[in-house]
Amino acid sequence: MSRLKEILDRGAFAVTAECGPPKGADPEVIMKKAELLKGRVDAVNVTDNQTAIVRMSSLAACVLLKNQGLDPVLQAVVRDRNRIALQSDILGASALGIRNILCLSGDHQRFGNQPQAAGVFDLDSIQFVQAVRNMREQGVILGGEALSRPPDIFIGAAANPFGDPFNFRVVRLAKKVAAGAEFIQTQCVYNLQRFEKWMAMAADRGLTDKVHILGGVTPLKSAGMAKYMKNKVAGMDVPEEVIRRMEGVPSKKQAEEGLKICVETIQRLREVPGVRGVHIMAIEWEEKVGEIVERAGLLPRPK
Amino acid sequence: MEGKNTMAQLKSRSRTGAGKRHLTLALFYCQNTPESGEAERQALEGKYGSSLRLFPIPCSGRLDPIHLLKALEEFADAAYVITCPEGACRYFEGNMRAKKRIERTRDTIAQIGLERERLGMVMNTREKPKALGVIASEILDGISAFPPSPVFAKRKASKEKDS
Amino acid sequence: MITAEQKPLDEIRGTIASYQRILVLGCGSCVAECAAGGEKETGMLASTLRMAAKMEGREVLIREKTLERQCVKDFVILLDDVIHEYDAVLSLGCGAGVQAVADMFPEVPIIPALNTEFLGETKDQGLWVENCLGCGDCMLYHFGGICPLARCSKHLLNGPCGGSVDGKCEINPEVPCGWQLIIDRLEQHHALDRLEHIYPPKDWSKKQGGGPRKIIREDQQR
Numbered sequence: 001m002s003r004l005k006e007i008l009d010r011g012a013f014a015v016t017a018e019c020g021p022p023k024g025a026d027p028e029v030i031m032k033k034a035e036l037l038k039g040r041v042d043a044v045n046v047t048d049n050q051t052a053i054v055r056m057s058s059l060a061a062c063v064l065l066k067n068q069g070l071d072p073v074l075q076a077v078v079r080d081r082n083r084i085a086l087q088s089d090i091l092g093a094s095a096l097g098i099r100n101i102l103c104l105s106g107d108h109q110r111f112g113n114q115p116q117a118a119g120v121f122d123l124d125s126i127q128f129v130q131a132v133r134n135m136r137e138q139g140v141i142l143g144g145e146a147l148s149r150p151p152d153i154f155i156g157a158a159a160n161p162f163g164d165p166f167n168f169r170v171v172r173l174a175k176k177v178a179a180g181a182e183f184i185q186t187q188c189v190y191n192l193q194r195f196e197k198w199m200a201m202a203a204d205r206g207l208t209d210k211v212h213i214l215g216g217v218t219p220l221k222s223a224g225m226a227k228y229m230k231n232k233v234a235g236m237d238v239p240e241e242v243i244r245r246m247e248g249v250p251s252k253k254q255a256e257e258g259l260k261i262c263v264e265t266i267q268r269l270r271e272v273p274g275v276r277g278v279h280i281m282a283i284e285w286e287e288k289v290g291e292i293v294e295r296a297g298l299l300p301r302p303k
Numbered sequence: 304m305e306g307k308n309t310m311a312q313l314k315s316r317s318r319t320g321a322g323k324r325h326l327t328l329a330l331f332y333c334q335n336t337p338e339s340g341e342a343e344r345q346a347l348e349g350k351y352g353s354s355l356r357l358f359p360i361p362c363s364g365r366l367d368p369i370h371l372l373k374a375l376e377e378f379a380d381a382a383y384v385i386t387c388p389e390g391a392c393r394y395f396e397g398n399m400r401a402k403k404r405i406e407r408t409r410d411t412i413a414q415i416g417l418e419r420e421r422l423g424m425v426m427n428t429r430e431k432p433k434a435l436g437v438i439a440s441e442i443l444d445g446i447s448a449f450p451p452s453p454v455f456a457k458r459k460a461s462k463e464k465d466s
Numbered sequence: 467m468i469t470a471e472q473k474p475l476d477e478i479r480g481t482i483a484s485y486q487r488i489l490v491l492g493c494g495s496c497v498a499e500c501a502a503g504g505e506k507e508t509g510m511l512a513s514t515l516r517m518a519a520k521m522e523g524r525e526v527l528i529r530e531k532t533l534e535r536q537c538v539k540d541f542v543i544l545l546d547d548v549i550h551e552y553d554a555v556l557s558l559g560c561g562a563g564v565q566a567v568a569d570m571f572p573e574v575p576i577i578p579a580l581n582t583e584f585l586g587e588t589k590d591q592g593l594w595v596e597n598c599l600g601c602g603d604c605m606l607y608h609f610g611g612i613c614p615l616a617r618c619s620k621h622l623l624n625g626p627c628g629g630s631v632d633g634k635c636e637i638n639p640e641v642p643c644g645w646q647l648i649i650d651r652l653e654q655h656h657a658l659d660r661l662e663h664i665y666p667p668k669d670w671s672k673k674q675g676g677g678p679r680k681i682i683r684e685d686q687q688r
Contacts, residue, residue: 079620105628107629107636108620108636110637111637119620121622122667122670124622124625125622125624125627126664127623127624127664127667142667159628162631163628163629163631165626165630165633165643165649167658168626171661172624172626174662175624175662175664178664179664187628234629235628369509369510369513372509372513372517375513376513376520411510411514412514415475415479415514415517416521417521454521
């Protein structure tokens with residue numbers, strides 16, 4: 001059973017977090033992160049070789065999290081696997097009790113530590129969503145051949161309100177929903193005005209009634225991190241006032257300021273019509289997730 | 304002229320006595336160069352003998368690097384091009400194109416161990432463009448200390464040069 | 467056209483080092499257009515190699531010749547008269563040309579002087595850009611004449627991805643986002659709503675499904 005689906009269907013404000021697997025074969029790292037997140041969030045995303053850096057597989061880490069009693073969200077990129085492998089992994093994930101998937105394109109292989117790898121991109125993320133939906137709803141793989149048992153899985157996709165050609169952003173969201181996306185997690189939000197505009201456009205098109213949108217947040221650890229995200233990360237919008245706020249406090253206090261901004265962002269997101277939850281991406285700072293959730297007034301999590 | 308530092312190296316090498324063979328310059332020149340008609344060309348070739356071979360071209364932009372390479376391959380210790388001043392090319396960009404092509408050809412010869420300075424370009428001066436004979440003399444002076452091209456040196460002389 | 471660039475000179479010299487009689491063979495077609503292997507470039511490479519050999523005191527015969535096309539049997543066969551004077555051929559053809567010559571004269575080593583790169587156009591003087599992947603199932607109609615396979619770095623059919631910012635691809639700010647180009651073009655054609663359609667997974671078997679591809683036309687045969 002997908003706890004995430006259950007919470008969202010109920011209309012409760014969902015809280016998800018992210019967990020990055022280690023660059024090695026050590027399961028203990030995942031166990032530790034599981035301990036930090038248990039009871040503080042409804043589901044935990046496990047990234048899939050994020051930034052094209054080789055890490056323990058998302059599917060394996062999801063199973064480790066599941067064994068600790070958490071509800072994992074399997075992130076799966078189309079960069080590294082063709083349709084045979086992707087569909088196969090869906091069946092495997094479902095058989096192992098993984099009930100949530102986030103279908104993604106994936107960062108280009110050039111960014112990672114294997115830049116000479118062939119980027120697969122056999123399917124794109126939208127075709128992938130559609131394939132998973134058809135596996136579940138119609139019990140078939142691409143091409144129509146029947147499955148012996150369909151997967152039981154809650155389907156999500158990502159959205160970036162700050163990337164994309166402006167006049168196309170909502171069309172892309174609509175396509176994901178039409179393909180079968182049931183929940184959306186967005187790129188982390190620092191520019192609330194722009195996010196609210198995007199949500200309004202989505203609502204205009206009737207999309208907020210059809211899909212659960214969770215706004216992404218990432219707590220800033222330092223002014224340096226804020227500037228890095230603003231200048232070096234594609235598709236990120238970090239307004240000047242956020243930079244100024246971070247720079248305005250001494251470096252020892254910047255982490256706390258970052259947490260404050262994060263909590264305020266979550267509180268503002270709760271007010272935006274159509275936002276059904278928050279997705280906390282505390283990169284290598286998972287220990288703060290519990291505190292963020294608590295300060296945002298979202299504890300205890302519903303049963 | 305370019306590459307003063309390397310020129311110093313070339314000059315110091317030549318002092319070790321690399322042979323008596325005089326140097327030959329292949330000089331390609333834009334026909335807009337002052338005093339570069341047929342009569343002047345013959346006079347210059349008469350004056351310098353086998354040290355200077357002259358090749359008129361309608362515009363330096365028409366210069367094909369193959370002409371420079373062939374010259375270096377067959378008889379020249381150095382091959383140069385005279386172009387019109389910047390902005391004064393009759394065909395607008397010929398001189399700029401020549402510059403880029405020559406630069407690329409210098410990279411090519413460097414890759415086989417032939418000194419870049421054996422290929423060169425001289426842009427004539429804007430104020431009072433110099434006559435062909437004047438520039439030829441200046442270039443010949445400039446290359447006078449080059450050792451003979453290793454393309455023609457016998458194996459023995461090459462070894463002497465390197466020691 | 468097929469584009470290519472000359473291999474580094476060191477690499478070329480390494481591969482021909484053991485031969486004494488070399489024919490440097492150019493091609494007057496695509497590689498001439500991209501200034502890599504035409505008659506001019508062939509002449510320059512041959513001259514450079516001769517100079518290098520002289521400088522090393524090596525006795526090597528290096529001659530050049532340029533065929534109109536190296537990838538067409540009727541042109542390649544013209545080499546029959548001369549090729550056996552040489553113990554190797556350094557070909558400035560694209561990969562197709564090198565192999566066509568090698569298949570016709572298997573007893574003579576045919577060595578590539580170029581790295582074959584992409585199918586593309588001469589966008590401007592001195593500028594060649596990739597625009598076709600040879601997928602065997604052209605969808606250019608749907609995308610306003612801009613190929614999402616060749617011009618999107620992830621060859622998405624339902625792009626753009628989240629990394630498209632200010633019309634640029636996430637991999638390099640100098641690379642335009644192919645999907646931004648498609649969207650702009652379809653807007654120009656008043657056909658942007660075409661992109662509401664979810665394009666199904668690509669049939670890659672038309673490109674890779676049967677190994678090296680072949681076209682046979684009986685009406686064109688003797």
